[in-house]
Amino acid sequence: MSLLASEVGLKQSSLYYYFPNRDAVVAALVAQANVVPLELIDGIIADGGSAAASVYRFVRWRRRGPVRAAVRPFNEIHRVATRDRERFAAYWRERGRLERRLASLLVKGIEVGEFVSSDARLTALTILSNDEGVQKLVPRRLHPPVHVRSEESLAALVVGGLLGDGRPGRRCRG
Secondary structure, eight states, X not given: OHHHHHHHTOOHHHHHHHOSSHHHHHHHHHHHTTHHHHHXXXXXXXXXXXXXXXXXXXXXXXXXXXXXXXXXXXXHHHHHHHHTXXXXXXXXXXXXXXXXXXXXXXXXXXXXXSBOBOOHHHHHHHHHHHHHHHHHXXXXXXXXXXXXXXXXXXXXXXXXXXXXOSOTTXXXXX
């Protein structure tokens, strides 16, 4: 709690005013983990546009600014939520909505031939997992540190891997 208080610029006693213990802090973080990404994807879907542009925007902007700050400790949050699925059932419902909304963008792209044919749910899970992995590794855990614009690199990699040749139902051969 003292480290957390220091990180957010509060005295430890002030932090205890808002949260009685460490578990309460963790529960609050888990409760908010999907809120910003859901708002982001809902806004992208409402704006319309191509599936490729929408997926690119989601991956790129999820890694920037307030979205990145909101999900920075995501790997730990996900671990905590996994350990107690019943307590954090709301997290899993929101996570499911996020996956379904991303999958709907993928289905849209597949249907119009913009993306190669794939299992949209598995692809959505892969995109989210890749993003979360990059959050964990880049740049602070790699030695020597990598200084890249990881949000743009990841978004380009994701969308580039999904792009089809304009023929509906094209399968990726490898």
